[in-house]
Amino acid sequence: DTAVSQTPKYLVTQMGNDKSIKCEQNLGHDTMYWYKQDSKKFLKIMFSYNNKELIINETVPNRFSPKSPDKAHLNLHINSLELGDSAVYFCASSQGLAAPYEQYFGPGTRLTVT
Amino acid sequence: AQSVAQPEDQVNVAEGNPLTVKCTYSVSGNPYLFWYVQYPNRGLQFLLKYITGDNLVKGSYGFEAEFNKSQTSFHLKKPSALVSDSALYFCAVRDLGTGGFKTIFGAGTRLFVKA
Numbered sequence: 001d002t003a004v005s006q007t008p009k010y011l012v013t014q015m016g017n018d019k020s021i022k023c024e025q026n027l028g029h030d031t032m033y034w035y036k037q038d039s040k041k042f043l044k045i046m047f048s049y050n051n052k053e054l055i056i057n058e059t060v061p062n063r064f065s066p067k068s069p070d071k072a073h074l075n076l077h078i079n080s081l082e083l084g085d086s087a088v089y090f091c092a093s094s095q096g097l098a099a100p101y102e103q104y105f106g107p108g109t110r111l112t113v114t
Numbered sequence: 115a116q117s118v119a120q121p122e123d124q125v126n127v128a129e130g131n132p133l134t135v136k137c138t139y140s141v142s143g144n145p146y147l148f149w150y151v152q153y154p155n156r157g158l159q160f161l162l163k164y165i166t167g168d169n170l171v172k173g174s175y176g177f178e179a180e181f182n183k184s185q186t187s188f189h190l191k192k193p194s195a196l197v198s199d200s201a202l203y204f205c206a207v208r209d210l211g212t213g214g215f216k217t218i219f220g221a222g223t224r225l226f227v228k229a
Contacts, residue, residue, distance in 0.1 A: 004157070041202060043158075043219040055215055090157055097215050100146035100165050100208055105157030 003027050004106040006091050012112045013081055021076045021109045023091030031055075032074040033092040033103065034066060043090070049074055050097040081113045116141045118207045120220035127195045128228050135190040135223045137205030147188040148206040148217070149179055158204060164188060175199070195227045 004025045013019055025032065033056075034046040048056035052068045063079045074091060088108045094101040117140045127133045139145055146165055150158040162173025169181045179190045190203060205220040 041152075041222050043204065043222075045216055048215060050215075058216075092157075100163065102148060102160040102163055103150075103158075103217065104160065105150075107157050108155075 004091055004093055004104050006089075006106040006109050008109060009107065010110050010112075012114065014114055015081055015083060017081050018077070018079045019081060019111070020078070021089055021091075021111075023074045023076070023106055025072055025091075025093040025104070025106075027093055027095075027104060029093040029095050029104070030071060031094045031097045031101075032068065032071075033094075034074065034076050035090040035092060035105075037088040037090060037108070039087070047074075047076075048097070055097060078111075081111075083113050086111055086113045116145075116207055116216075116218050118205050118218055118220040120203075120205055120223045122223050123221075124224045124226065126226045126228065129197050130194050133192050133195040133199070133225065133227070135203050135205075135225060137188045137190065137220060138186050139188060139205075139207045140186060141207060145186075145188075146208040147179075147181065148208070149173065149177070149188075149190050150204045150206060150219075151175075152202040152204065152222075154201075161190070161203075195225075197227045197229050200225055200227045 007022050031050045033048045037043045046060050047066045049068045065077045068074045090108050091106040092103040094103045119138045148163045149161040152158045164171045164181045172178045202222045208217045
């Protein structure tokens with residue numbers, strides 16, 4: 001009964017390709033996030049959705065497009081992949097947005113662009 | 115702008131000894147502070163948080179953290195370290211006072227506990 005799940009766990013692809021990462025949470029949370037963790041383990045917010053509405057869009061290239069079909073799912077589509085996109089991408093969820101709720105993270109998707 | 119700093123890249127401690135992982139923050143309003151732990155090839159796990167009230171917050175796995183408003187610090191502590199505590203620890207801050215909904219994470223501190 002995984003709380004936050006992501007697929008795939010590993011993704012190896014070539015520059016210029018388009019790929020998607022899927023995320024699902026079964027916690028009944030209203031808010032979901034995408035984070036990028038670089039090779040130095042620095043964690044940065046990319047997007048946040050609350051009740052399927054985009055709340056945070058952090059200066060992420062337009063090649064990255066999140067989609068939330070419902071509160072339990074937040075997918076990330078990446079067009080025209082570049083070498084610099086190689087990183088670990090984490091999905092997370094929290095009970096709500098406007099309160100100090102902790103976040104629950106998925107296991108991560110390691111993206112390698114060659 | 116809100117920020118959080120973890121001044122140590124790495125902390126080494128012997129098993130059974132007390133450990134401290136340091137964190138300082140900067141916010142314009144009331145801070146909401148968090149500690150998360152990341153084991154190799156895993157996602158972050160929530161350890162504890164400070165919202166208001168007692169300055170000493172207790173969390174999972176025997177960890178606790180002390181909030182110090184005057185020093186703007188939120189150091190993570192454990193009285194007796196275990197080898198299994200070896201992991202990457204992240205401090206995070208959220209400042210709802212500015213109307214922002216972002217959680218800002220520190221750069222992380224790698225904890226090594228030697229048997």
